[in-house]
Amino acid sequence: MNGQDLIFTLKTIALSKDRLEMQQLLQQCHPADIGAVLGAFELEQVCLLLALTPAAARAELFGYIDKDKEADIVRALDNQAVSELFLHMSPDERADLFNVLSEEDQAKVLPGLAQAEREDIRRLASFDEDKTGSVMTSDYALLDQQLTAAQGIARLRKVAPDKETIYQAYIVDADRRLLGTVSLRQLIMAEPEQLICDFMQREPIFVSADAPREIAAQLISKYDLLALPVINGGDKLVGIVTYDDAMDVASEEADQDFHKTGAVGQVLGSIKDASVKMLYQKRVFWLVLLVFGNIFSGAGIAYFEDTIAAYVALVFFLPLLVDSGGNAGSQSATLMVRALATGEIVLKDWASMLGREFIVAGLLGLTMAAAVSVLGIWRGGPEIALVVALTMQLVVIIGSVIGMSLPFILSRFKLDPAAASAPLITSIADACGVLIYFGMATWLLDLPVTG
């Protein structure tokens, strides 16, 4: 059943208030499918749907709902229902939800939980949402290195219901320092009597809880891990990041970079459900900033007013020349932003990339100068064509170098390289283009300049 059909069926049943039919439908569907369509329902209907879902499945379903919507639902539920929900949720999702609740709602949740769980929530919720600590879970399986493979499997079998994964288990010392990892595959393939310490993976790949969450996602992707151990303060094992959370992180980071280079602020939740107000807020900042950024190109044009009045044909090529610098620059920026985001290049690669950028931009400029000089001769004669071609060559090189360097500069000052958006580069390249164009025209066409 596709999304539209599911929404329709659920709404029809919700109207008829046939609880039994609703329960059957909810049992047939995957929680991910139901979670994906819950945005189409009123809060009251969502609460009814949740009430009809068994407690354990309810917690799973909750994991697929947008965070801001979750907070509304918690507010609508009574204390007992909230505590029960928290009890069944996985530690990382529980902590995320806790973080979006108001202080009042947080106070509603905590009393219903055991001491250990309260501490777990407080600890996980204490990490910034861009840190690895915020995406880790504390439900990982520990094994003793002196156990045999068979004993290890028996132990995992026992703890499986409470653990996020039993395919990776962790071996720690008395101070909870990480000694090694062992996979269920290794346990199964080993001789039953073999000791875990004889075949466990020592010096496993790990990440610090304070590391940016995209680092954790990159490590999991690079080394094809199922789960990555997270350590904190004094090398203590504090959690694991699982591959499915890493996939979500990678996808969210790609979304953010994509939106930023497109000069749109971070859009939370589904674009389909985004309000006019939110979209306006996410977009207006850059657009208005660029209006004022254009004061510089406007001032440049004003300075060369006489040149323009004498050669109106110069104006024909103005949009093209300013666009070309911006376009070449945003191409360079695009390549760098993505390569910096995926960790393919780092800050110190700038100098070595710069030389190649000059050559590539020089060749691109030459090609475009040739193309535009054809238009120039046709529209304005050989003199205009020369000015236009020389300007084109220069703006493409300058635009490319700016576009290539800006992500590195932002990165250097600990800003997000993705903020080097196409419109920002366009705006800078515009001002340069105007100055070069009319400056060169005034010089080559031998005209006086007004003050």
Place this chain on the structure above:
Amino acid sequence: MNGQDLIFTLKTIALSKDRLEMQQLLQQCHPADIGAVLGAFELEQVCLLLALTPAAARAELFGYIDKDKEADIVRALDNQAVSELFLHMSPDERADLFNVLSEEDQAKVLPGLAQAEREDIRRLASFDEDKTGSVMTSDYALLDQQLTAAQGIARLRKVAPDKETIYQAYIVDADRRLLGTVSLRQLIMAEPEQLICDFMQREPIFVSADAPREIAAQLISKYDLLALPVINGGDKLVGIVTYDDAMDVASEEADQDFHKTGAVGQVLGSIKDASVKMLYQKRVFWLVLLVFGNIFSGAGIAYFEDTIAAYVALVFFLPLLVDSGGNAGSQSATLMVRALATGEIVLKDWASMLGREFIVAGLLGLTMAAAVSVLGIWRGGPEIALVVALTMQLVVIIGSVIGMSLPFILSRFKLDPAAASAPLITSIADACGVLIYFGMATWLLDLPVTG
């Protein structure tokens, strides 16, 4: 040891030709780390490194090397080494490598392999690289539904060395139609005597081998799967896609979309190693196309030559007005391209998004018109300010609607929505902006138009 250090150490050892030291170093490092730095080595050195790596590890290492470099290496190896390498590689990577070989090199590989493996390679290599079939593996574990849980585990233990994963196993009927899946976690948690058919997951989520590979990646991400069964012709199980391959697909697709909307063609391999020639080729197409796209705005400007000569102040605002339409448009396009890529919105959502886009663009246009009219009064007086403000309002709305619709239109004609790049939208918005601006100026400032 970080990348730079590893390259340095490997090169030093390679020079000294101390094979033992090299072997030790290769054993200590993760294949992913070695694969990531191989780009810095000459072909000859790479072959030496591979020769010093044990056969099984060599195949694993090979999985981390860029595809085009792999082909060069295969060419440099003798027949026996190539056959041995193919024997140890996983089916999906083997098929990918086979696809980049020349016909001559393909002929070199096949004779050394068993009949079943030759057929497997031919089948996997027959899928287009953007289809699910090209990223699936045929090394999955099958179980009989009449086995008990304990028998199932024993069976998985036996086949583990040859299977990509044993955490998911598949149950098929006599015609190889998929009946269900069972996870190793379920097998471990079940009572040893329980029959698999009593607890296996029936009607599992699957994908067709012909489906675009990003659909497989989306399903794995949405349902948090470890592996997704792939079916083909008559519902037969033909392979599985594992989560690590899905992560690579998602990352490559994000890269491609990113590069395309930035008007850069698809860059293969590492940006760091990309040649000047390749970068030139990837970028020149769009830039030159846009030079000719600008013929339209140039022609528009030529048509209004008299207006411009009479009011040179109009030119001050020309770069700003044409940029604003393009910027607003590329913002809208960015949001739509990413939402279409992640499957968040589909083709038929266009009409419902259009209404909201009109309202958002109207409000953005109003804000920017207010901002620019301040500049307009300062630079050119109230009449010019009115023309500039009205033009701004119109170009932002028109740019936004074009930017928002273009990805849908491309998608409708089975083209990649990401091709709706910022420069393309800028170019279209430019031509509209010029016509609206000078048309409105000529009309409002009461001027005759030349032919």
